[in-house]
Amino acid sequence: MLIPFENMPDDARVWIYQADRKLASTEVEAVNTTGEKFFEDWAAHGAPLKSSFKIFHNQFLVISVDENFNKASGCSIDSSVGFVKQVEQQLNINFFDRTKIAFIFNEEVYLESLSNLKASVAEGKIDESTLTFNNLVSSKSELETSWVVPAKSTWLGRYFN
Structure with a gap:
């Protein structure tokens, strides 16, 4: 239904x-x-x-x-x-590739590979306030309030210490 x-x-x-x-x-x-x-x-x-x-x-x-x-x-x-x-x-698309992290830059979604993540943080391309997607939210209300969040408030926070 x-x-x-x-x-x-x-x-x-x-x-x-x-x-x-x-x-x-x-x-x-x-x-x-x-x-x-x-x-x-x-x-x-x-x-x-x-x-x-x-x-x-x-x-x-x-x-x-x-x-x-x-x-x-x-x-x-x-x-x-x-x-x-x-x-x-x-x-011809992949919805199960967990090696890319999505961020928002200039109102657009940008995918960064896990292998380049450290370098992108070191270069300042991604910082703690860069918006990212928490694809582990489990309810519609979480989708609306906790899906798009600053990188520092996700597991990515460890890269900014």
Whole structure:
């Protein structure tokens, strides 16, 4: 049961998938078309899930489910991962690359590889106030309040001491 992302309750569970590159507008449309089909029928052991999804910054796919309605099961979560993998193949993109950290520079998302992170901090390209994404938030309210945060308030803080 697909509902608009904005109508999801604050305690709705979220999963964030960061793409390894920015999606073109035609690719966002393709994700929306595929997602509408998937989430309209997404279920846990035959029970419909009140769910939604949204692309943020043309870089992040965020999936949400209202577990007050019906809880997502292991199998249903696996099927949502299958949906993400289907989108990956469809668009030749990677949503599971954990070797890149996203930052915001000049209102745009910038990806920095883990291997270059120390050097970027040393050069001053990334500092403690540089905004980054905490992709581990688990609810819609956290997405709205704690997803985009200064680097110093994440695990990256250790690079600034």
